[in-house]
Amino acid sequence: MAVTNLPEFIRADGPDKVTGSGRYTADMTLTGQLVAKFKYGEVSHGRITKLDVEAARAIPGVFAVLTAADVPDVRYSYGLADRTLFATDIIRFEGEIVAAVAAIDADVAQQALDAIVLEVDVLEPITDLHAAIADGSPLVHEAIDTYEVTGDTPHSGNIATHSSISMGDAEAAMATADTVVTSRYLADASHATPIEPRAVIAQWEGDKVTVWTSTQVPFDARAGVCETLELPTSKVRIIAPHLGGGFGGKCGAHFEPHIAALARAAKRPVKLVFSRWEEFIAPDRRREAMIIDVTTGVDADGKIVARTGEILLDNGAYMADSSFFAQAAAMHVAGPYVIPAVHIDAKLVYTNHQPSGSVRAPTAPQGCWAIESHTDEIAKAIGMDALEFRRKNIVTSGSTGCVGQTYDEIGLDQCLDMAAASAGWGQDLPDGEALGISVGWWPSFAAPAGAYAKLHGDGTVQVITGASECGTGSVMTLRMLAADEIGIDETAVELIYQDTGAAPAGPGSSGSQTLFNHGRAVEKASRMVADQVKELAAAQLEANVSDIVLDNGTASVAGSPAISIPIVELAGASETGEILGSAAADAIEWPEITGSTCLGEQGFSSWLAPQFSCHVARVRVDADTGVTRVLEVHAVHDSGTILNPVAAHGQVEGGVMMGVGQALTEGTRYDDQGNQLNAGLLEYKLQTIADAPKITTQFVEIFTDNAGPRGAKGLAEAPNVATCGAVNNAITNATGVRIRQLPMTAERVWEAINDSEAAS
Amino acid sequence: MSTSNPQAVTLNVNGVPYPVAIDTSRTLSTVLRNELGLTGTKEGCDDCECGACMVLLDGRPINSCSYLAVQTQGREVTTVEGLASQDDLAPLQRNILAAGGVQCGFCTPGMLMSATALLDENPTPTEEEIRIGLSGNLCRCTGYARILDSVIQTSVEINS
Numbered sequence: 001m002a003v004t005n006l007p008e009f010i011r012a013d014g015p016d017k018v019t020g021s022g023r024y025t026a027d028m029t030l031t032g033q034l035v036a037k038f039k040y041g042e043v044s045h046g047r048i049t050k051l052d053v054e055a056a057r058a059i060p061g062v063f064a065v066l067t068a069a070d071v072p073d074v075r076y077s078y079g080l081a082d083r084t085l086f087a088t089d090i091i092r093f094e095g096e097i098v099a100a101v102a103a104i105d106a107d108v109a110q111q112a113l114d115a116i117v118l119e120v121d122v123l124e125p126i127t128d129l130h131a132a133i134a135d136g137s138p139l140v141h142e143a144i145d146t147y148e149v150t151g152d153t154p155h156s157g158n159i160a161t162h163s164s165i166s167m168g169d170a171e172a173a174m175a176t177a178d179t180v181v182t183s184r185y186l187a188d189a190s191h192a193t194p195i196e197p198r199a200v201i202a203q204w205e206g207d208k209v210t211v212w213t214s215t216q217v218p219f220d221a222r223a224g225v226c227e228t229l230e231l232p233t234s235k236v237r238i239i240a241p242h243l244g245g246g247f248g249g250k251c252g253a254h255f256e257p258h259i260a261a262l263a264r265a266a267k268r269p270v271k272l273v274f275s276r277w278e279e280f281i282a283p284d285r286r287r288e289a290m291i292i293d294v295t296t297g298v299d300a301d302g303k304i305v306a307r308t309g310e311i312l313l314d315n316g317a318y319m320a321d322s323s324f325f326a327q328a329a330a331m332h333v334a335g336p337y338v339i340p341a342v343h344i345d346a347k348l349v350y351t352n353h354q355p356s357g358s359v360r361a362p363t364a365p366q367g368c369w370a371i372e373s374h375t376d377e378i379a380k381a382i383g384m385d386a387l388e389f390r391r392k393n394i395v396t397s398g399s400t401g402c403v404g405q406t407y408d409e410i411g412l413d414q415c416l417d418m419a420a421a422s423a424g425w426g427q428d429l430p431d432g433e434a435l436g437i438s439v440g441w442w443p444s445f446a447a448p449a450g451a452y453a454k455l456h457g458d459g460t461v462q463v464i465t466g467a468s469e470c471g472t473g474s475v476m477t478l479r480m481l482a483a484d485e486i487g488i489d490e491t492a493v494e495l496i497y498q499d500t501g502a503a504p505a506g507p508g509s510s511g512s513q514t515l516f517n518h519g520r521a522v523e524k525a526s527r528m529v530a531d532q533v534k535e536l537a538a539a540q541l542e543a544n545v546s547d548i549v550l551d552n553g554t555a556s557v558a559g560s561p562a563i564s565i566p567i568v569e570l571a572g573a574s575e576t577g578e579i580l581g582s583a584a585a586d587a588i589e590w591p592e593i594t595g596s597t598c599l600g601e602q603g604f605s606s607w608l609a610p611q612f613s614c615h616v617a618r619v620r621v622d623a624d625t626g627v628t629r630v631l632e633v634h635a636v637h638d639s640g641t642i643l644n645p646v647a648a649h650g651q652v653e654g655g656v657m658m659g660v661g662q663a664l665t666e667g668t669r670y671d672d673q674g675n676q677l678n679a680g681l682l683e684y685k686l687q688t689i690a691d692a693p694k695i696t697t698q699f700v701e702i703f704t705d706n707a708g709p710r711g712a713k714g715l716a717e718a719p720n721v722a723t724c725g726a727v728n729n730a731i732t733n734a735t736g737v738r739i740r741q742l743p744m745t746a747e748r749v750w751e752a753i754n755d756s757e758a759a760s
Numbered sequence: 761m762s763t764s765n766p767q768a769v770t771l772n773v774n775g776v777p778y779p780v781a782i783d784t785s786r787t788l789s790t791v792l793r794n795e796l797g798l799t800g801t802k803e804g805c806d807d808c809e810c811g812a813c814m815v816l817l818d819g820r821p822i823n824s825c826s827y828l829a830v831q832t833q834g835r836e837v838t839t840v841e842g843l844a845s846q847d848d849l850a851p852l853q854r855n856i857l858a859a860g861g862v863q864c865g866f867c868t869p870g871m872l873m874s875a876t877a878l879l880d881e882n883p884t885p886t887e888e889e890i891r892i893g894l895s896g897n898l899c900r901c902t903g904y905a906r907i908l909d910s911v912i913q914t915s916v917e918i919n920s
């Protein structure tokens with residue numbers, strides 16, 4: 001709707017979202033559309049002995065029933081091509097799709113599901129990480145050695161990939177330490193849990209398919225449809241309507257291929273909308289459970305001299321995009337510290353759980369929680385203040401970190417001091433209350449991205465980008481960049497995004513890349529437009545091109561603002577009536593690392609434009625019940641230059657809140673067969689507004705070369721890294737006991753308090 | 761195809777009477793979205809857990825995913841589409857945007873309906889009362905602070 005009383009600074013998609021006029025995928029209806037439903041494997045591990053869909057196909061109103069026999073025999077997944085669209089022989093997790101139906105309505109679709117005959121020999125589920133990698137364990141993938149391998153993915157048996165980072169002689173260095181601390185931490189799996197359950201609609205016209213889908217990554221979704229259905233890129237168009245959150249959970253190609261295949265077979269548009277239960281069990285993107293064993297040696301001055309560690313990560317049944325997780329986890333367990341000798345081994349282990357995949361800063365909240373809890377244990381062991389110990393050991397500008405990367409201007413030390421000051425570190429607090437501190441880090445990612453910009457004859461600009469807006473506001477920031485480059489008002493810039501049929505390719509909304517990569521492309525394309533405007537202005541104003549300044553809708557001569565012409569006139573006067581720019585973001589060089597070796601290198605050791613953070617949490621623990629309330633979180637971030645402060649604060653607040661959820665309540669529970677016990681929002685508890693702590697956010701803005709536009713680094717994932725660790729350390733400071741499993745539920749806190757009382 | 765038993769009813773939504781024939785087993789959210797085309801009301805769980813489907817029934821907030829459409833006959837339903845006037849946002853809508861309380865926007869309609877009901881009943885809520893009033897609406901994006909701010913700001917405006 002056209003609204004007139006807008007506040008000055010608002011996101012471009014805001015009015016649609018507050019009036020209900022914005023359409024999300026599930027809001028769309030196509031003429032003749034059918035309803036899709038999936039038949040799931042129902043057991044976490046089993047061999048299919050019979051699958052008969054004839055009775056389902058015969059039901060009036062059923063237009064298509066598909067199984068593996070009806071789609072190309074293609075195996076996919078990066079790292080190890082371990083997956084097919086439908087189960088063929090073995091069911092490897094409860095959300096495995098065995099068949100898909102398209103029917104006239106939901107009731108008939110359900111009848112069709114019920115009519116499918118599926119007989120399964122139930123196999124012993126593989127769920128224990130240590131047992132899964134022991135000699136002689138049954139394999140999740142019997143044929144793993146025949147799978148196509150991409151990248152540096154060393155695998156064997158149930159180990160999907162193995163990564164280690166090594167610098168110096170960790171064993172020898174450990175032997176020189178004055179104090180050695182060893183810890184074990186366990187993290188349960190958790191979920192992205194966007195409030196919008198995913199939806200997909202596919203429609204064929206001739207040999208072309210258009211798919212509307214709640215994806216964060218339209219170009220990856222297109223690649224997935226093309227790969228699995230063996231279609232050329234030009235025949236597949238992906239459009240993402242407004243997206244109701246993703247948090248990584250909507251990365252990758254998920255169910256777009258199934259729905260495209262159903263629509264082709266049914267010769268009708270087909271729509272899938274997930275139930276909340278499906279949203280929990282079926283996607284191959286959930287946060288991985290981890291077991292972390294770590295040992296650190298420090299010298300008499302409290303300097304870290306060595307760290308060794310072993311990490312097991314629950315990969316679940318399939319690879320999805322997790323091939324880098326082992327290396328990422330190793331980096332987090334090493335942490336943003338100066339450590340001269342390191343050896344950390346991480347193994348990504350197949351199980352019969354739901355597949356792990358990118359959820360907001362994959363591996364980081366758990367890895368950081370473990371290492372920051374361990375860090376407090378070290379400080380305690382040597383009788384040093386936790387803040388002081390970190391000050392002594394963290395990476396600073398010019399120092400060399402755990403893989404031999406030497407950092408340029410970074411602001412972790414400032415994050416630490418500012419967060420501590422903000423929280424009043426060292427102050428006396430009431431009984432049961434305490435502060436806890438944690439530092440965290442996360443890289444930025446460079447990836448190819450393109451953009452178009454068009455200045456119209458009426459003075460408005462259209463920016464066409466492959467970026468995706470999953471809510472963060474980062475696409476909205478692209479509008480600011482274009483406006484700034486061309487010298488017009490932000491509200492004169494219209495964004496066209498989330499449509500592979502219109503935009504040049506790009507990474508979409510994953511890895512905090514929107515501003516970093518799409519932003520650089522938009523900046524460059526807009527600058528091409530601006531350059532042409534300047535040339536036209538120079539000719540009109542009889543001035544040098546280099547003297548033309550674009551600002552406030554006007555082209556003027558530097559130093560003589562009276563000599564000017566409105567930009568709208570120049571656009572209209574151009575040869576075609578509009579001025580075009582198209583550009584790809586420049587390649588960025590990744591920092592060098594020296595002196596270390598990384599097995600299973602998946603591009604996660606050298607960190608481009610690294611981001612740093614420090615969170616201090618204030619908690620109140622009720623010792624009688626174990627209930628922990630997070631009262632305050634003081635978050636300070638170095639994410640480079642902040643271009644859109646409202647969006648940036650929103651990312652930190654949302655990320656911290658997700659962290660509080662992971663810290664206290666969010667953990668998947670399984671039955672003894674590997675099926676999820678809490679696949680619903682009543683049982684899997686997100687934090688509510690009643691639980692929300694006061695979050696104080698500050699940014700350390702340091703300009704870094706080799707970053708995104710105007711020195712911006714990534715931001716959306718970094719706030720989700722350090723909170724859990726800060727909460728755990730605060731719980732320990734409040735109660736004297738250490739919680740060793742995530743989430744730190746009331747039961748676990750209560751048990752730890754009771755165990756320690758019983759022991760004393 | 762489905763074993764429906766349509767019944768002729770008139771639903772009053774946002775001041776507009778809709779004479780429709782609906783299956784008596786259909787929920788209000790389904791009918792609003794599929795029959796009346798009012799897709800501003802969202803479904804995040806269909807099970808009374810998330811609050812995305814919140815609408816007002818005679819001014820009181822209800823989860824429309826768990827309310828039968830036929831039960832609303834003779835009563836007044838208000839959805840997010842009914843908050844703004846022809847060309848002006850309601851103060852709450854404007855304030856939630858200005859505060860940065862909208863990210864993905866999927867929780868926003870439900871959040872706005874809960875907050876509207878809260879302020880209608882109690883124009884001067886304390887922070888604690890706002891927290892309680894909105895605790896049935898899950899938001900995964902924002903951390904809630906800016907949503908809270910926008911309700912406080914609206915309350916201040918209403919009372920000045």
Ligand code: FES
Pocket residue numbers: 802803804805806807808809810811812813814823824825826
């Ligand atoms: S959809 Fe009604 S409460 Fe979630």
Ligand code: FES
Pocket residue numbers: 195244245471861862863864865866867868898899900901902
């Ligand atoms: S804004 Fe995304 S769920 Fe609230």
